[in-house]
Structures are given as structure tokens and as C-alpha cells.
Amino acid sequence: MHVILEQIINGLTIGSFYALIALGYSMVYGVLKLINFAHGDFFTLGSYLGYTVLVFGAALLTAHFGLWGALTAALIFAAVSLALVGLIVERLAYRPVYPAGRLPAVVSALGASIFLQNTIMVGWGPRFQAYPSELIPNVHLQIGGIHLSLLQILILVMSFLLMGLLYYIVQKTTFGAAIRATAHDRKTASLMGININKVILFIFTLGPALGAMTGIMVGMYYRQISFTMGWNYGLKAFTASVLGGIGNIPGAMIGGLILGVLEMLGAAYISAAWKDVFVFIILILVLIFRPTGILGEKVAEKV
């Protein structure tokens, strides 16, 4: 029994990464109906920027602000930088192609993804980079036979805080209402006086910033990052957002968590090698019976 609980906790950890990245996909999709393939690379870039701060600025930062200060600095630096990068990519690669419809934007997004990924390769080198290992004290806990590490608990707490924050912003604030309205019906939203451009700018700062912070958490959790990892996480996160109902914010979170847990359980009780096959089959089955994902609204087309 403790093994399955342990797996579920592991699944929730990895699922919360997927969920945080999926939020970026889902927000952009909701408003622009664009699959932002570059989002996985925002995540990678954030991870690398955090790495740079922690490795090269750690001594200085730790001396002045302590360990948590250094970590916070890395998180903030990466989040702010990626918010900027998100805006730049939106302005240069997406905005000029919006008017032509959604398909050219898909190519443009793929182009941006290749560009970012190779920028990272040229900038940091093609090798794996290792996050400093002694950042968080290596404390292992055993609660009722369940092995846990301090880091894991920290990461879970932090991801759930971030998700809660985003949920609050989207569901409870006026601006969040604007986002949801735009996602629901862009034309009507703009007729109702919502500034769509502001909404777009907002999601292109918030999404990448969330991705960047996730990147740092992934770096701390696994201690190792590579310039190609964005594809893998991006693919899973995108899958998660569809599973939850793409364009739906709580759906993205739930989709991510479910995907993470499914993956771990699949690995544990079916086969590690076949776990992704298992995940995709579940996804397809869900879509057969709920064609718009778990929380996706059924769009009844007016004929």
C-alpha cells in the first residue's frame, strides 16, 4: 500500500510540472486558438537562466540574502526574463501572422521553438548542465513507509501555491474574467470593451513566467537540464491541457495532475517502457467518450 501512495505522490510532483506548463498552453490556446509550440522552450530557457543565476551568482547572493534569497532571486530573474522573451516572441513571431489565420501561426510557433532551442544550444553549449546539488538540504523523510524528500515537499507546495495563485487571478479578478470572456468568445468580448491586446500581452507574460519557474523547479528536482528537454515536457503538457479540456484553466491543472499520476501508475503496474503508450491510449479513450476533454465545454454548434 505504501508503494502505491509513494507512486501517487511522485505522480503528483511530476504532474504539477505538467500542470504548470499546460497552463501556458491552455491560456494561449483559449485566447488565440494557437498551439504555442515554443512554450516548452520558454520552460527550458527559464531553467537555464535560473541555472546561470544559481551557479554564477549563488556565492554573491547567498552571502547577502541567504540560500532562500538566492533561490528567490533566481525564480524572479527567470520569470521576469521569460515574461520579456514571451512578449518579444509574441511581437516578432506571432503578431504578424495572426491576421492570416491560425495555421500559419502553427508554423511560426514551430519556427520559434527551433530558434529558441538552438539559441540555448549555442549559448550554453550542447552538454547537459547540472544544477548545484547542495542548494536544498538533502533531507529524506520516511512517513509511514513512504519515502519523501524535503525538496519534493517544497516543490509540491510551491507548485500548488502557483496554481492557486493563477486560479485566483483567472477566476476571481476582473482581469481574469476578461481572459475567460476572451477565451469564450473573442468577438463578443471585444465588443464588450475588453482590450484583447492587453489580454494577449498578459497571457504571454504570465505563461512564460510560470514556465520559467517550473523550469527552475525541474532543475532543482532532477538537478540536470538539457536544451532539448522542452520538447518532451511540452508534448506532455500539451497532452495534459487537451485531456483537461483545452482553453480551460482548471482543466489544464487537473489534466496535468492526472497525466502525471497516470504516468507513474502506468510505469509501476504495467511497464516503465510502455507507460507513455498507456498514457496516450487513456487520452484517446477519454476523447472518444468526452470529445472535448474532462472539463471542456461541449460546444453545440448553432446551425
Add this chain to the structure above:
Amino acid sequence: MSERRTHASGEIVLETSGLTKIFGGLIAVNSIDLKVHKGEILSLIGPNGAGKTTVFNTVTGIYRPEFGEVFFKNEKITGKKPHQIISCGIARTFQNIRLFPDMTCRENVMAGQHCRSSAGLFSSIFKTPFQRREEDMIREVAEKRLRQVRLWKVRDELAKNIAYGSQRMLEIARALASDPVLLVLDEPSSGLNPRETWDLMVFLQGLIREEDITILLIEHDMNVVMGISDWVVVMDGGRKIAEGVPEDIYADQRVIEAYLGKEEEDYGDYGATAEH
């Protein structure tokens, strides 16, 4: 009360009995009985949300009714798919014009003949004599229908590039290209200017006169309804509240209460839909 003017044969083309469609908890269409006689123009009227379009969608196979049956030429067609319905002989148009915007007008009209042709993958790839003959036929029909609605000169324009009024006519031409027995038109005059509306009325009457065709239409414009209908059915809240010849309906108190009072508001809506 005036008599219903019917075709000499008295044949009934379309009949629904107890047709009921429910969405969630809402009964959109409540036990509707309709009889469309051969050769007549039957108008279905009623305020917004009365369930007129839902009746159309249920008849043409887009929705499946919860209860009741649809008979076409005495044959049960309940629950058939839209593409099967049209090959039975019922062709329709949509309230918000649904053309194939990035295809030419001629290609749009050729769509109607799809159900009347049968060339498969291999005969299309190898251009068998049969396939060529069939293509010729499709083109001839398309040409005839395009000329009929006076759009032949714009045959190679993309459908999205022609005027709104022409788009309405193009959609009708597409429906006609399937050689229908029954033509089902969902608000064909909405968004048209008075001149175009007049032309439409003339066109529909000519159609009835010259071809072996029956027309079922939803219409808001009372001038059209009164001008060309042989029989009018009034719906409100999913039910049939009245039916009769136009003159009788015009005087019916229930109809005036349910429908005519809201006319102004309805026209306001059309202003918005006419934009695109």
C-alpha cells in the same frame, strides 16, 4: 376560413407526427404535426426561439428527434443522416448562409449534385468514360442552376467574394442542384434589401410554377409570408399554435399576441446578422 389551395393530386410530400426534440431540460419542439402538400409553399413562422429552426434541423437529419416520426413521400426518414436526407430529395439552406467560402460559385453549386453521382476513387483517378460523363452532367446541372439564379457571370469568383444577396441565391442554387422534391429554406430573405426580397419572391413563385417542387420555409418578413405562402404554420414555445391560409393567420389574435408584437425586436437582430 379560406380553403387550402393544394396540388391537383393532393399528394402529401412531407409529414411529421408528434415530432419532439429535447435539449437538456428544454423541450425545443413539442409534438409538432406538419403536412406539406405537393406543389405548395408552406411557411413556418413564429417568434425567435419558437423552435422553427429546430424543426428544420430535425427534419433534415442534423438532430435526432426524441419522439415522433418524419415521413417523406410516405416513407419513414426519421433518424437518417443529413447526407441521406438530401439524396431522398429534401435539400435545405441555412439561416446564417453556409457556403464553401474559399471555393468558386460553380464548385459550390456542384456540391448539390454530389448525391446524384457515384464515381469512386479509382474511376476518378483513371478518368473512366463513366466518370467523365458524370462530371459533364454535374457541370451541366451546375450551369443550369447558376443561370437560373443569375449568377453564371460570377461562376469563377470565390463564394466569399460575391455580394450578400448573391450568396443567399447561391445557397439556394446549391440546394436546387440536388434536384430536390422538397426545398427547405431557413429565412431566405433575411439580410436582403427590399428589391432583393422582391426578386426572391418572384423567383420562388416561378420555381413552383415551372418545376415539380415543393417549398417549406421559415420566414420573418410578413410581406414574403403573406405574398407567396399557400399555407402558414405558426409556432410558439415549441408548439404549433395555429395554421391556415395567410389571410386567416394575419387576422388570428393568438398569432398577433405571440408573434407580431415582437416583430420590431426581431428586425433589430437582423441588422447584426446581415453584417457578415
Add this chain to the structure above:
Amino acid sequence: MEQASFPGIAKIFSSPPLRITLITALFLIYPFLVSDYFIDIAFYFGIYALLGLSLNIVLGEVGLFDLGHAGFYAIGAYTTAILNTKFGVPILVLLPLSALAAALFAYVVFSPVIHLQGDYLLIVTLGMGEIVRLALINNPFGLTGGPNGVFGIDFPSLGAFLVVDSSLEYYFLIWLIVGLTILGLTRLQDSRIGRAWNYIREDETAANASGIDSRSYKLLAFVLGAALAGVAGNVYASKLMCVSPESFTFWESCLIFCIVLIGGMGSIPGVLIGAAFISLFPEIFRPFAMYRMLIFGSAMILMMMFRPGGVWPRKRGAVQYESLLGDTGRADV
């Protein structure tokens, strides 16, 4: 790429028979002027052209998003590889068999999900592609050789008098197939089937109401697209003499997707241009080593900025009725 220049080129190619003769002649002469390396580049150009044409049916003609096309390609390649190495079935016999296997797979997998809309269908295709790739890696029943793949695949031959084993012969093989495919697809475009596909892409509800059984036509598109991708897989496997899962990644599916969009949805010349871009660009920029993919990414963005509809979008209207071979010029009266 400035707009005004295109009519210029179009004028040169305006006469269909002349255009066909010119292009065919160019393709016939080319391999005799260059080294094997350039012939091989043109061969892979041909493979991508075939893959692009196959996806164009699904994406360009019907407007269904398919980001798992490499899965069909893989099934074609592995059918060839396994049946050839394990049972000695000749490659040319496997050409239709690979197509059939991929088509059958598409039929079975997509029958239950064909009703899904837009991006939900996209994620199913994506998942399908990944399932195929992961299955290949996991070596079910010891058939696929796992990550190593299958090796020792034969070359196509018909007895002793037709043997395809040099770069030149492979070049002609693939371009013969591409040529025939183009011929077939051009005719389909101008038939009730091609139009039915387009009707669905434009407005599925209206297409249904006009008598098109959209479910069957969508399935037909997937099946036909998969079959052609299977053919590409067959030729690819015999050319490389070995297949491994690295060649059939999600990234490969993305590239095929880009071919169709770069060229212009539903446009056959567009697909050729897109395939040329995808296959030639990395080779041309070889000297730039690690910067070449950087340039590639930027080029994709720039292309969509300046020609969002693709480099050579399909022209509708009167032009469409003279098919590429110019034999149906009866259109306008």
C-alpha cells in the same frame, strides 16, 4: 519574396504542356549533371515530396490536423523491413503491401475517433504517432528490433533485369512514384471526391447537408494519406537498408506538417516547394554547422510573415479547371 514577381514566373509556366515538359526534362537531366551526393539530396526531396503530398490530402484537402503522420510512414517502413528481412518478401511486392498496412492501420485507429473536432483530432493523431514510435522502441514480439531497428533490407528488383541499387536508380524510382502520385492527385482534385474533401474543409455541416457523408470521406482521406506515406516508408527503408525509430519522431511529423503549410494548403506545386525547403535548406546551410537550425527556425517564421498562405497557394477559379496535364480544357463557355 515580393508579390509582383510571381505572375512573372507564372507566365513562363502558363502553358500547361510546356510547363510539364520543362519540369520533367529538368528532373530527367539533373541527375546526370551532378554527383551522387546531390542525387541523394534530390532523392530525399522526393521522399519528403511524397510525404507532403500524402499529408496534403488530410491537411490540405480536408483540413484535418494530423501531427502524427510519421506514424504511417513508420508503419510502411517497418512493414517493408520486417517482411523483407524475416520472410524474404521482395521489396517491390512490399510496396503495395506497405501501403496497405499503413492504410489498414489508419482505418482501424481513426474509425472510432474520426468525429473529433479540430485540435482534439490533432492530439489523437499526435498520440497515435507517439504510440507507434514507442511501440517500435519497445520491440513487441521481437519484431521491430527495438531502438536498434531492423537492418539488412534488400533493394528493389524485378528478377535480374531491373535492379534498383544505385543513387541514380533510387532517384528515378522515387520521382516516378511522386510523378504518378501527382498525376493521380491532380485528377482527384478535379473530381467529385476531391471537391467533397474541400467542401468538408470549408464547412462540414453544409457539406453534410449537401449530401456528403463527411465521416467516410474523412476516413478515406486518412486511409489514402496513410497509404502514400506507407509507400514513402517502403522506398526509404530499402534506400537506407535499415530502419530505426529515430527516423519517425514527432519532429518528423512536424516537418511534414510544415511542408504543407509552407507550400500552401491543398496546392500540389506548393507541396513540392515546401518539400524542397524542408529537405534542401539544412543541406544548403551545412557549412554553418551548429547555426544552421537557428537559421532554419527564423526562416520558417519569416516565411509565414511574408507569405502566410504559403509560397504557392492553390488557385481557384478558372485556372483550376485546366488540370496539370491540360486535358480537360473544356471548362469555360
Add this chain to the structure above:
Amino acid sequence: MKKYVLLVSVLFLALGLGSVHAANDTVVIGLQGPITGAWAYEGQMAKQSCEIAADLINKKGGILGGKKIVLKVEDDAGEPKSGALAAQKLVAQKDVVAVVSTYGSSVCEPASNVYEKFKKVNIGYGVTAVRLTQRDFKYFFRTCGRDDSQGKFFADFVPKKFNAKRIAIMHDNTAFGKGLAEDTRAALEPMIKNKQAEIVYYDAITPGERDFRVSLTKLREAKPEVWYFTGYYAEAALLVSQARDIGITCPFVGGNAAINDEFVKIAGLNVAKGCYMTNEPLPGDLPYPEAKEFLDAYKARFGEIPSSPWPIYAADALNIIAYAVDKSGSTDSTVLAEYLRDKVDGAPGITGPIGFTKQGDREGVPFYLYVVDDQGDIVVSR
């Protein structure tokens, strides 16, 4: 219109750029490797190593009485199709006498087919799949070992050393990792029959993944006494850290791609120390003067020595080509191939004396058991 003509001609010019014709006083040796793509770091280190090796030879006066070695690099992006194209590009250049090619067995396969057809000597440096040398190819050689030699070493040496009967084998589903795992299992077969050993766990992880806790929990429940991981260091480091997190304490033994300085860096010293690996002698442990010279030169230029064994084999592949050209006095590939196969025996190399079997395998690649010591250095385990 003019613009397009211009554009097209520029593009073709760029295509032509690659084929720079070498002067007569040089010998051109090709290098094919993953300069871009997921294995880019391996390709780039191989390139650096070959540059150093060529420089060293050139500084000593070159070969064939003063001819300088020129390196011609082609990227294969770690992808089979690009591999075949890169090979095609190299064989098209008549002045390339032989090619050092490549990293990754599944890329090497189609590339070596091309080389074989065009009769060009090609020497693999990071290609350990057994089957590559079972094709009766005349022109294919490799300077690295085969999967099965390492597997056999593991079976002979490791269980005894740890006095372990319950053995866990984990691979990463890559061509290399899976090959090594299968060969190890095969090598253990006799011991299993004699009840001297038991494989209690045999499964794969997915490379590129970051979370292996599930697989590790399963492994923990199998209670192994020694754990052999045959994949790469990137995953190895994660595996070991996560294993310690969930309480796996048995000795960890990695294959020859699993442990290097990066491994120690990622896993952290606390976790990494006491991890073992089966390996060909590491660059620093190579007792040969050639090794010291090479590593000194490498360190002088790039600041550190290569972090994986494969680049050194690339350098040795270049060395042996130069050696064969020099001794046979020919740049003809057929002569070179025969010379390499029949005449080369104990030629000096960074990784020790070089010789080839009839199939083109390296003769006698030694293996050691290494361990990470308390300082984080990787030393031979005594």
C-alpha cells in the same frame, strides 16, 4: 524574376562551399558525427579530439614525408537519414582518403552502407552494436569495443567482487544501452544455470525522462545485491540520486557511458561516491605516452579533458588512418582497408596498441572496474 535567379545562385554557391579542394601536400580525413541534435556534445567533443590528434601529427612533420592532415567534418545530427547523406557528401569528395564515422550504431549503419558501396574506409568510434561487424564489410572498422565484451567483463568480475547473487539490470532503451544489457544477461546465463546468480530485475527506463522513482521502487522491491545500469550518465546521475532518496543502498555499477565527471557533478559528491562502473581505461588512466601527450594538448586548448570515452576513440581512429596511410604509402581506400585488416598489429594509439580482427573489430579492448572516490575522482577500483 532577377531576384529569384540571384537567390537560387546564392543557394547553390552555398552548397558548393563545402567542397573546398585541398592542395597536393595534404591528406584529407573525414569526420562524421552529431555536431547538432540531441548528441551534439558527443559530436563536438569528437571534433575537438580529432583536431587535436591531427595537430599533433602535423606538428611532428605530418605523414608520407611531410604531408599535413586536414580534417573535413560533416554533421549527421545523430539521425540515420542525415547520416547517409553526410556519408554521401564525404564519399563525393575524392580527396577524402578515409572517414572517422560516427557516434551511434543506428546512424552508423546506413552511413557505413554508403561507405562500403563507394569503397571508403570508415572507422566507428562510438558504435558498439555487435551486428555492425557481422556484415562482412570490407571497409568498416571500429576502435571502440563491442557491447558483448563489456557484458562478459561484468559477468566475470562484478558478482564475485560484491559477493552478489541477486543482480538487477536496467537499461535505457537506446540501441547502446539495450544492447549492453542483453549481452550482459547472455553472459550471465551460465552462472544462472549453476544457481550462482539470479537476475531479479530486468527493465528499461526511458531516456530523456527525469523521473525514475517508479522503476526504482520496483527495483527496491526486488532486493538486488548489485545493480547494473547500462545507459548514459545523464540518466545514471538522476537514477542514483533518486535511488538513494527512496532508500536503495545496494552497490551501483554503471556501464561505460554511465559515469564521468558530469555524473559526479549532477549527482553530487555525496551520492556519487562509491558508485562503480565498468569501463575501458579512462583517458587519465591510460598508461601510454600517446595518451598523456594527447590529453595534455587537449587540456591546453579546451581547458578540460573529454568527459566521455568516445572522443578518444575518434582521435584513435584518426591516428590509425594516418598510421596506415603513412606505412602503406597509399591513399587508396582498398589498399588501406587491406592494410588495416592484415598488417596493423599493435600500432601505437591513445587507448593502447591498435589491431583489428578479420571482421574489423578492435582487438583486445581491456576493461576495468572504476569507482568514484571520496574526492569525487574516478579511479580504478582495487
